Amino acid sequence: MSEIAIHVEGLGKRYRVGERERYYALRDVLTRAFLAPFRRSQRRPKDYLWALRDVSFDIRQGEVVGLIGRNGAGKTTLLKLLSRITRPTVGFAEVHGRVGSLIEVGTGFHPELTGRENVYLSGAILGMKKNDIQNRFDEIVAFAEVERFIDTPLKHFSTGMQMRLAFAVAAHLEPEIMLVDEVLAVGDLQFQKKCLGKMEDVSQSGRTIIFVSHQMNQIRRLCERAIWVDGGRRRLDGPAKEVVNDYEAASLRMERNEIEQMPGSVAFRRWLIEHTQSNRLDLDDIPGKVVVKFQAVVKTEIPKGILVVSLRSDENAILWSAMYPDLQMKPGPLELNVSFANLPLNPGVYFWEIRVHDGHQWFDHMQVPEFSVVAKTDTDVYGYLKGALNLDVSFDLLDQTEYKLERS
């Protein structure tokens, strides 16, 4: 059995409510200090929020562990504790080895510095030695595909180029333990695939990795084990496939009180492709016609509203959108079927979004989980020129002689 890389015992982090969002003005502190004698006894436990509580686990060397859970479940807090960015309130953790944390791409990038200078700066901030950066510099630049611009100030880079460079630096860190937070969601699909490949290489090199992602396919593909964090506690821990399946099942059946808490007069709680009864569309047995079922609960009657369904790319660009005016809904369960004659998409990750106007205001419903389109044969056109659409096309080359005749 390999040795322990991370040992976590009873770890907890408590924030004062609102503490993370605001900073204090001296006035507030003076007021509080002045009023303190009068209300010390009134300090209620609900002024505090446990972002993480009573979490214990062991991770062995070379394990690749996925950390899943909803927003605010405590995943990022856990990563921040393990990478020593913030300190725990109770409990402790022992980390055997140097930790590289990748909580944000482009940490420490400065727009006025050139690409080259930023590679050195960001590398140093992430914990690389100058010699390491020098040795791997060409590799980093080649990976980011920005050779031609490396001596231009970063502010002239496109966002995509900045992201690629940032990831490339981070991907060439070589600590014993790597903490990765959601950074694979960068760049275009092609680059994401490259990043994923790089992460696979890294995970096979014997490094210990903790990996946070909302894209369950990535967790399935990269991790052998997954830890599901819910409400600051460890809810499930085991083989990645099982934990992810349970997690997906649970996020589909939302609790009743959660529906009550959702804003708006109508709560869209799940969606699936009718043909496959899942959130995946396999293009190899594409049925031509695709029916997407959205299930909702109407909380209050909408006499006259508007409904808009949109399909977004993983970069949040709207790929398609349609409006349903004159919406009339009575309280109770509801099913909305959206039928497409065909859905010509390239393999990738997409999102459904539903916006409802209930007569007073708009409500957004970003649909979880994501919509993944897969295919055995992934038709790439030299990688770069890949779009979202996968349309049937035919080319006709006109004979040049005819062309010339037409012009004269």
Place this chain on the structure above:
Amino acid sequence: MSVTAETPLLAKPPVFRITPPSRWWVLPFSELWDSRELLYFFVWRDIKIRYKQTAIGAAWAVLQPLLTMLIFSLFFGRLAHIPSEGMPYPIFYYSALLPWTYFAGALQGATNTIVDNQRVITKVYFPRLILPASSVLSGLVDFGISFVMFLVLLLYYGIRPTVAVLWLPAFLLMAVLTALGVGLWLSALNAIYRDVRYVLPFLVQFWMFASPVVYPSSLVPTKWRWLYGLNPMAGVIEGFRWSLTGRGGPRGPLLLASVGVVIGVLLSGVAYFQKMETTVVDVV
């Protein structure tokens, strides 16, 4: 040649223990030493970006003290006839503005450094002490540039430095440590109370008049001089004047008091900063 083969993992990797903040602070010397390269990179970044997209660039490092010196010489010297211990006014004022401009700039940089770098410190760990330290060090480049200007002034007025000039590095070190000590306090406070940002300009202005920048400290009555010396910048500025021109002479009690205060401020600053370091990420 680039190394593509995976470097073998260390046989015995270092072990970090992550625990709640303790009530006692320990200065992590080995960690700070390991981060010296990062300190260098932060200093290098500060210097690189300081005069980016300015028309005259590093000339500002000379212009700022030079113009202030001209104004002081005109108003405090020619019009108000403040005594200058026998030095020409430009020399008298520029020799004080050298350390003072450095100090004021370094203090301002150090105070804002935690807030300015909040994106970085909430995303990655390194000893936070490096940030104020790098602002204080990067100011030395400007100091160097304006120092060259001072040598030109000395030449022009035909003043030849005496052996006292050997003391200059000691006084410079004192200015650096004062800026660092106070900067540590203010940067930690600024992370929690943004009021510090607004208080700082007044503090710097007030501090300048509490230091012998526009007047010689000989104007201060002798019996109060030890109290005056509690302001470490008083010792620094008197020291600069003396070591650069050989005139004026350092005053023992004043200097001793200054050194003592610098050490006190620095130690308490490091202690307070270390204490804040553990929680600053949660509130910044």
